[in-house]
Amino acid sequence: MKINNISIKPGGDKILLSHGDGGLKTSELINNLILKYFNNNILSRLEDSAVIPGVHNTRIAYTTDSFVVKPIFFPGGDIGKLCICGTINDLASSGAVPAFLSMGLIIEEGFEINLLEKILESANKVLTESNTSIVTGDTKVVERNSADKIFINTSGIGFIKNNLNISPMEIKPGDKILINGSIAEHGLAVLSSRPEFSFKTNIASDCAPLNGLVEDILKISSKVHALRDATRGGIATVLIEMSQKSQTLFDVYENKIPVKREALSLCEFLGLDPLYIANEGKMIVFVDSSDSDKVLEVMKKNKYGKDSRIIGEVTKKMESGAVSYNTKIGTTRFLDKFYSEQLPRIC
């Protein structure tokens, strides 16, 4: 068939919600279609931030994210806070100091300006807290029903000190695995604020800018090997990815992973697994065991790290990479890769 004189084969596969949920179908889309057209040795690493050569031996971290969260206001935050935190945390994951951001707005006709103002105000609060700024942007408006209220894309650049090498490739057997607090709250908070959701809880999104936390960690220790913020797909997805990229085996302990009681309870009701639910204020840290105690201590002193824990360790080299999960009752199993989000439009 022809669309505006361009021939397109009719029928064929369609984009499904699962192509956007960060799980297996997203991976397939990226690997089979996107990398087919945009492949280079930076993009193909598929890191949260691309580390690109700068000038005078500085390296730049560069990242982009789009935010389609529904609803746009939820306990603990809104799309404005979320988009800045998300971009800052991606940059911080490569050890960069976030510096400059861009923002692209796609707004549906009829969207209330006072809501837009609230969103911008939230975004600005995080920019101030994290000492970053929006330096370029774009705004588009589309007809009613052509977008769901507002979608935001943010890109960001940060600078990496040249002696710093933070990457999953640096993870070594013996490293300890740390996290800065309790899991699953962002996904559950967003879910709980949807109109059809009938449970009442105090769960609020953990959405937070973690560049300050990362700065504290990197100041206290020169033996931090890798960082990753756990977003879509939960900590399980991040741990599996990191184990595969580093080709190592992780040992992680169920009774050490912090989960708030309300989150556990809600997951029980809904048959969800907190390990796979989105976070927006959680950083997983891989650090040499000789420094793990002092890193843990400095994390606990940070306002976003009060419930920090050591949740496991890197055991040995393993070609396929894997995460061995030690259950509460002392048995083990390997964490399986996340197949599909049960909760769409969480980020």
Place this chain on the structure above:
Amino acid sequence: MCVAVPAKIVEITDHSAQIESAGVSKIIDISLVPQAAVGNYVIVHAGFAIQIVDSDEAKKILELFETYGI
């Protein structure tokens, strides 16, 4: 799906009850346990109480959420 969770009844209005379970609350249907009273513990399946259960055991289970949580 046999997913069912213990919860405490905190308020009753006709065939509906507000339940609370480790910090999560919801309105559920108690048509299947019409004899239920405020303070009873029930097992909740898909928005309905399907049985009144032993309070002591239910409390113990709910306390476990505290142990494995923060």
Place this chain on the structure above:
Amino acid sequence: MEYKISNLVSEINKISAGLPQINIMEVCGTHTMAIGKNSLRQILPASINLISGPGCPVCVTPASDIDNIIELSDDHKNYIFSFGDMLKVPGSKSSLYEKRSDGANIKICYSPADALEFAANNPRINVIFIAIGFETTAPLTAVLVKRAFQNNNSNFFIYNTHKLVPPAIEFLLDSESENNIQAFLCPGHVCAVIGSTPFELIARKYQKPCVISGFSPEDILESIHMILRQIEDRRALAQIQYSWVVKQDGNQNALKYIYEVFETGPSSWRGIGVIEGSGLDLKNEFKDFDAKKWFAIKDRNVPEPKSCSCGDILQGKKKPFDCVLFGKKCTPDKPVGPCMVSSEGTCAAYYRYEIHNTNKL
């Protein structure tokens, strides 16, 4: 390992040392998942063989029902309300998940009450609730059908696929040529409704120990221990391990609702065939809520996917590893049969939890 668990494990090991291989069927899909999630096979002796049974409602719903529901969803005047599990089950050509991406009005609900509420608030829309599940869920449907009848919610329908567990267990035992299953780990929440009596009858008739179990790893291990004690003592009884939830006479109010709204009849179990008296049909006075009748759904014959072993797996005759498709052509991402799709399906449980513990792939 916790004190209670390690005690149970050592008791189980002690007793089973003096016994030959014991095949225990764990009927309920939630048990299958709990066993997998807690890696219980790791701490049980090799002589205890846990076999999954047909207690996964989504897995035993015939493909023809999936096709029928898909057909109902093709009419965008109909809103289909379903538990999340059903969405990705493959019918002969498509699934509800794919249909939803094509614009069909398919909604996931936590409770069937949400479907009736939507119907009451939107009288011009046909609301069809996929009534799937065993005796745990059937009373809920019964309450709502009765309520819809009283409130004259003539736009509310159920696509009824409710089935009963004890007749399926009897069918398996009647059709067993060898003494394959020695005991049953029985579904705790089904029994919260029906009580222990149906399993007392099965235990007596077939001389098989039946223990009604809760879902924590401690519950399951304690139940296995109780089964072994019975076998050791050559007894065959129904016992309630899950005593804080299950009473001998179950929930009489729930049963009253079921008897009022439904009558038993034959039902087709995917991969197994028709089992007499294993299904629930709406009684005549409630037939106006029956989607199959109202929308004149015709019976259709849908062949099972080639090489799919779901039927044998659901009857405990094969394990997922014995299926040629398992882990290769059939994965959670690209499921061929329902056992791989359902959150309680045996193949899904094995793929997620058991695969790495063996070298079987």
